Amino acid sequence: MSAPVLTDTDAPAPATERPAVRLLRGLLPYVLALVLAFVVSGVVIAALGYDVVEAYRTIVTTSFRTGFGFTETLTKWVPLTLLALGFTIPLAVGRFNIGGEGQLLVGATAAAGVGIVYADLPTAVLLPLVVLAGVLSGAVWAGIAAFLMGRFRVNEILSTVLLNFVSFQVLDYAATEVWSDPAAGVAATQRVGEGAELPVLGGPPGVHAGIVLALLVAAATTVVTRRTAAGFELRAAGANPRAAAINGIRVEKVAVVALVVGGALGGLAGALEVGGVHGRAIEGMQSNFLLLGIIIGLIARGSALWVPVVAFGIAILEVGASSMQRTVGVPAEMVLIIEALILIFLLLSDVIAGRLARRVT
Amino acid sequence: MTEFAALAQLTVVAMVPYLLASLGTMLGGLTGVFSVSQEGVMLLGAAIGFLVSYGTGSTTIGILLAAGTGAVFGAALGWATTVLRLDQFVVGLALFFAATGLAGLLYRIVIGQGATTPRVDTLPRVEIPLLSDIPVLGTALFSHNVLVYLAALLAVGAWFFLYRTRAGLDLRSVGENPKAADSLGIPVVRNRLWTATAGGALMAVAGAYLPLVYTGTYTDSIVGGRGWLAIALTFFGGWRPQFIVLGALFFAAMDVVALRAEVAGIDIPSQVLLVVPYVATLLVMVFAFRWARVPEFLGRNYDRESRTT
Numbered sequence: 001m002s003a004p005v006l007t008d009t010d011a012p013a014p015a016t017e018r019p020a021v022r023l024l025r026g027l028l029p030y031v032l033a034l035v036l037a038f039v040v041s042g043v044v045i046a047a048l049g050y051d052v053v054e055a056y057r058t059i060v061t062t063s064f065r066t067g068f069g070f071t072e073t074l075t076k077w078v079p080l081t082l083l084a085l086g087f088t089i090p091l092a093v094g095r096f097n098i099g100g101e102g103q104l105l106v107g108a109t110a111a112a113g114v115g116i117v118y119a120d121l122p123t124a125v126l127l128p129l130v131v132l133a134g135v136l137s138g139a140v141w142a143g144i145a146a147f148l149m150g151r152f153r154v155n156e157i158l159s160t161v162l163l164n165f166v167s168f169q170v171l172d173y174a175a176t177e178v179w180s181d182p183a184a185g186v187a188a189t190q191r192v193g194e195g196a197e198l199p200v201l202g203g204p205p206g207v208h209a210g211i212v213l214a215l216l217v218a219a220a221t222t223v224v225t226r227r228t229a230a231g232f233e234l235r236a237a238g239a240n241p242r243a244a245a246i247n248g249i250r251v252e253k254v255a256v257v258a259l260v261v262g263g264a265l266g267g268l269a270g271a272l273e274v275g276g277v278h279g280r281a282i283e284g285m286q287s288n289f290l291l292l293g294i295i296i297g298l299i300a301r302g303s304a305l306w307v308p309v310v311a312f313g314i315a316i317l318e319v320g321a322s323s324m325q326r327t328v329g330v331p332a333e334m335v336l337i338i339e340a341l342i343l344i345f346l347l348l349s350d351v352i353a354g355r356l357a358r359r360v361t
Numbered sequence: 362m363t364e365f366a367a368l369a370q371l372t373v374v375a376m377v378p379y380l381l382a383s384l385g386t387m388l389g390g391l392t393g394v395f396s397v398s399q400e401g402v403m404l405l406g407a408a409i410g411f412l413v414s415y416g417t418g419s420t421t422i423g424i425l426l427a428a429g430t431g432a433v434f435g436a437a438l439g440w441a442t443t444v445l446r447l448d449q450f451v452v453g454l455a456l457f458f459a460a461t462g463l464a465g466l467l468y469r470i471v472i473g474q475g476a477t478t479p480r481v482d483t484l485p486r487v488e489i490p491l492l493s494d495i496p497v498l499g500t501a502l503f504s505h506n507v508l509v510y511l512a513a514l515l516a517v518g519a520w521f522f523l524y525r526t527r528a529g530l531d532l533r534s535v536g537e538n539p540k541a542a543d544s545l546g547i548p549v550v551r552n553r554l555w556t557a558t559a560g561g562a563l564m565a566v567a568g569a570y571l572p573l574v575y576t577g578t579y580t581d582s583i584v585g586g587r588g589w590l591a592i593a594l595t596f597f598g599g600w601r602p603q604f605i606v607l608g609a610l611f612f613a614a615m616d617v618v619a620l621r622a623e624v625a626g627i628d629i630p631s632q633v634l635l636v637v638p639y640v641a642t643l644l645v646m647v648f649a650f651r652w653a654r655v656p657e658f659l660g661r662n663y664d665r666e667s668r669t670t
Contacts, residue, residue, distance in 0.1 A: 048470060096450060152647045155596065157397065159646070161589040162639045169632035177630060291458060298451055331469035336462030343455045351445045 059320030083293030099160025102167035103266025107134035115192025138267015208276030369501035376613035382591035385563030400588030401460030403568030410569025435561020536656035
């Protein structure tokens with residue numbers, strides 16, 4: 001498999017180039033990709049007979065026009081960022097974690113279980129337990145794939161995907177048999193105890209406190225990957241496995257650890273969804289988070305620093321999409337196509353940039 | 362015995378989407394183009410196959426248009442990875458998103474958000490004269506819709522082409538050692554392009570099979586992971602059509618057993634049974650990865666001017 005999947009944003013710039021110029025040059029492909037994606041999608045929306053301007057205005061302004069919209073965007077940002085980081089960290093070693101969905105669901109199931117069984121514990125005890133249950137179960141879930149990868153060389157793309165399907169049934173078993181709540185109307189577990197619910201910040205409408213955790217995780221990931229020996233090993237193992245191995249880095253072990261850490265973040269996302277949003281584990285609660293997490297990770301080109309930023313942009317699009325479907329009538333799926341196009345045009349702009357650079361030198 | 366014949370027939374019906382999608386994956390993979398967009402392309406194939414059949418009343422046109430759309434996605438993957446030399450996984454995932462979004466969008470535009478789900482007629486059975494009268498075997502093998510026969514012919518044809526013809530040997534050499542193939546005058550890019558394109562078409566037909574044979578209706582979850590399982594199956598089958606057929610049979614039997622056991626009311630939580638195919642696949646892969654050969658250049662792009670490859 002080809003190792004360096006994405007261009008490293010830390011690539012040394014020519015010494016003469018100022019940081020501002022470097023940043024602009026880095027942002028140019030993004031601007032181009034965004035504009036092209038919206039132009040192409042605009043043509044499609046217009047061809048379908050909808051009002052393009054109104055559709056786009058709805059997408060972009062929903063998050064900022066109302067406090068509720070902004071709350072929804074931030075609430076969505078939390079799992080998106082965590083899943084995107086959970087995809088990005090293994091990606092740094094050239095491994096694809098397609099199991100974010102399963103890690104989230106298993107994390108949510110475990111968190112809900114703890115929150116139900118120990119419902120009477122005080123918040124100070126229960127809440128950490130709930131979060132821990134999510135993190136650990138996500139790590140174990142990804143750990144299965146990591147073990148099979150390290151020990152038996154089972155492709156991690158396949159094992160993580162297969163485990164997603166197993167996780168559906170794990171949640172289904174919890175939601176319909178063990179902790180079922182017939183009054184919920186959908187397949188879901190009972191509500192967790194009050195002590196398992198995350199406090200709400202700055203409400204109402206307000207965002208749950210999980211956003212602080214997600215921010216901390218994002219900051220920690222950036223620092224660890226860029227400023228520590230472990231982060232260096234991670235990037236070295238991904239950039240050139242052979243050279244890294246010669247220099248004493250145990251590439252396989254790094255890959256296994258990266259996958260487990262990625263799973264832990266997925267599990268954390270699940271626990272925060274339970275404690276902060278739903279108050280229980282619900283079937284289908286993962287919605288499109290995995291797809292979006294992967295898109296975010298790829299658009300951010302594996303940079304932990306940019307993941308939260310891109311995730312915010314995608315959260316705006318997603319919240320705007322349902323609003324656009326309601327008011328303008330354009331199906332919300334249109335936004336998935338816009339996101340795929342952004343990614344495709346970003347890839348194409350790399351090719352163009354590469355050709356231009358070769359012509360100059 | 363009739364119960365067995367019925368189960369065997371169900372298994373054969375259920376194996377076709379696995380077989381088609383996996384043969385498509387294999388075809389591209391043998392020249393080194395590894396697709397991860399099966400799940401999306403199958404869903405798009407299902408949407409187009411269903412919508413066109415619904416609109417025109419002709420299942421054939423539905424299947425053909427689905428195949429054409431799949432071919433476009435396969436060609437896009439081939440072009441982006443051979444001509445532009447973009448990363449295969451990233452392009453594959455991007456196409457997976459695009460196809461998934463497009464499938465949902467098309468269905469919503471044509472059918473709308475209404476509560477009623479429209480149906481189409483499923484493909485009729487074609488009983489092969491004489492052969493279908495054989496007890497047990499006749500019902501199991503020779504009383505099916507045309508796509509079943511087509512898939513079987515395709516598997517045999519693929520085996521013959523790959524292992525008994527010069528062009529097939531050339532094709533496989535591209536995935537094993539493109540540099541050597543190139544130096545012998547075998548067109549690397551052209552082989553990669555056509556196999557990726559044909560592979561995409563097969564995946565889309567595998568998807569179209571689901572509404573047009575299985576259910577008669579389309580839902581967003583109709584593919585249900587079969588695309589990802591097709592990748593696993595291709596590895597399991599060692600990238601050879603003869604073993605892929607066996608693997609598809611195994612996967613399909615898992616599906617049928619899980620369904621049947623639930624209906625028969627066996628006293629195990631249904632979730633345990635529904636998990637069986639995925640866990641079994643994982644276990645099988647633990648062993649399959651030890652013996653299965655993978656094309657040497659799978660997932661890697663070929664650059665004629667590069668010295669390292």
